[in-house]
Amino acid sequence: MRYLLTALCLLLTTSAFAQKHYDRLAAIDIQHYRFELTLTDESDKINGIATVDVLFKKDVSSFQLDLKKENNGKGMKVLTVMSDNKKVPFAHEDKKLTLNYTAKAGDRAKILVAYEGVPETGLIISKNKYGDRTFFGDNWPDRGHHWLPVVDHPSDKATVEWIVTAPSHYQVIGNGRLKERTNINADITLTHWQSEVVLPTKVMVIGAARFAIQESGEIYDISISSWVYPQDREKGFYDYAQAVPVMDWFINHVGPYPYAKLANVQSKTQFGGMENASNIFYSEKSVTGNRTAEGLIAHEIAHQWFGNSASEANWHHAWLSEGFATYFTNLYMEQKYGRENFVGREKEQREQIIAFSKQQRVPIVNPAIENYMNLLNTNSYQKGGWVLHMLRKKVGDENFWKGIQTYYDQYKLSNAYTEDLKNVFEGVSGLSLDQFFAQWVMQAGQPELKADWKYKGKKLTVNFTQSQAEDFIFDLEVDVVYEDGSTERKTVRLDRKSQEWTVDAKEKPAKIVLDPDTWLLFEQK
Ligand SMILES: [Zn+2]
Structure with a gap:
């Protein structure tokens, strides 16, 4: 009921604020x-x-x-x-x-x-x-x-x-x-x-x-070029050529590239990079000659699919653009630099989300935002990315990629709301995801979780306490680590503010580790 109520409130705020847009789009x-x-x-x-x-x-x-x-x-x-x-x-x-x-x-x-x-x-x-x-x-x-x-x-x-x-x-x-x-x-x-x-x-x-202009490469007949200031000719060509393998990866993982070409352009955009369709404008500083903009390049290229082609239906769902670009940059980096790099990025972004939630306790989709520039926040980027990360855990790798490709195919050159993404993932996974999207996207905050444990008679008992104001229901992986270094992986569903959980344990554990593989957005207390 809580979630239904939240959804209804959102609907009401949206309709009053956005009516003028919808009237015109209907005409x-x-x-x-x-x-x-x-x-x-x-x-x-x-x-x-x-x-x-x-x-x-x-x-x-x-x-x-x-x-x-x-x-x-x-x-x-x-x-x-x-x-x-x-x-x-x-x-x-x-x-x-x-x-x-x-x-x-x-x-x-x-x-x-x-x-x-x-x-x-x-x-x-x-x-x-x-x-x-x-x-x-x-x-x-x-x-x-x-x-x-x-x-x-x-x-x-x-x-x-x-x-x-x-x-x-x-x-x-x-x-x-x-x-x-x-x-x-x-x-x-x-x-x-x-x-x-x-x-x-x-x-x-x-x-x-x-401009100095160079063809950087061609992927599936799509020309990829670099447009840089002539003074930055050599450095810029070297830096922007990193776009070629990025394009290859996205085409292979998401779907065909939607546009006729890709030009990577050094520019005066006020942003670090701006994903303009088929000609990405990067800030002047992006050219260093040391390939320091790889993450930025991957982010803006991700937008060609997510944001430019499959676009948010209105600005308040901008996480469908920025959250995707953030997470897909991490995924690209994972295949290039390995799991540790990926987990490091996820952990860093989780810290940023927690810090942001202490400044502004607002949901990702927040129709109260009237200055759209304020949508360029940690919720749209890092938290949006983390929602996709948790969605992947929830539905499994195979369904995740199927869901991503289906979502893109269904909404390419078109528009989607968060609800549309939810429906696609429910379709491919067979799971109900109402509660998942309600608590992570439409509700503020994340679990603040404390775990106190004791061991007695081959039983491990953990008292979990969630101290945040909002209600969250989620599965938590727990590693029970023994003195000899051996580990048992358990999963517990946490659906109350306070609950006790008892499992068999072969001896007194040395420690327990919550979320050992970094799949849950939470703050450990
Ligand atoms: Zn972006």
Whole structure:
């Protein structure tokens, strides 16, 4: 009942807060974006012509795109909106462009928005660490609307093409396949990238900079390239080539790579790395010449499957993106560096989760978060990863991989809630996982566990006490270690705040070890 109540409360908070998103997602579905952008060296003003291909799911007399309006010199000014060569009346206020356009359910329309302005964020126009001017899209979570008219929500995916005109000393990277690169004249080059598979706007970007570019390798006909600052040419090519075996591992363990290519790009992203679809933007500092970014590379590549292709249905389920990327980095490291490396990472992340829970006792899926940047927390990353780790223990290795591949296959190029992941794993394992997901994902905290034991007459009796506020039910492995070094592995189900457990023991143990193989998220008291 406790869990049902929690779930109900979550539902209520979600609906009030997110209603505006759901209303729009129910009315329109963007099919394709064509962004024609002009970048210059004269100013940070960009000129854009966006053609937005809209499918109407309901009869409407108006609808909204997200676009930040110009204010104090930053933001976008809409020059005109057209459809079928006719002007579309519009109103532009703050973040919303309202188009007075009448359509019936099932209609399609191409809406052309001509605009210009200096992006406040979303497209970072600045100088890199070598003083060279650069342009880098940086949309996560919903900053795409600072430079693009879009439905800025992960559940409205669309195909996209970029036609970027820029001074010829820049090379332009974008999502998908390179369709065209033409020197318009001595000074200006047009670059056209196109993604034929749908993307969420959070990973829909271009970058323009002076780049050194190298093909790092090819895996299953997918080109993997490195785009680094020319000053970092040798170091960057060396560092980013680590992406090649990572791609191979993910394709073999999760499923076919969803995109046309992978470019690993040194950039001015505000994050350590940003998993933009088919062109990952890494921070400038990621290049050292010592291959120090392997974990980061594995993390961002994991996102190509989890987050970009199988995306969270809304931001509050961001752990389906970050938790997966965190855990799959650990798994990649395990096959490369061995079990000890993996267990070390799990233990370190468990400590971080415990420390975080003492600062903020909130569940992983926490609809109270209104500033989505705050979702970049230990819950989404480390705890999300630990949920997958415990799920693997719960269903077993074989079902875990079957579940991962089924989940990806079912939700690729689409969106999922935590509930969808649960349903997939219930399907492959035959287990009911309601309580597992309720306590680890929808409830805050983790068990704080104390074990006092005594031995008498070939019996070992352990008194377990859970001192945390929340209720948890879980299986705990216990090693009974004897003086001669021999060990017996036992499993106990703990489902109360205080319980006594008695098992046979051949003699007085030297010690007992809780969770000897590091499978449980708990704090030992
Ligand atoms: Zn990430």
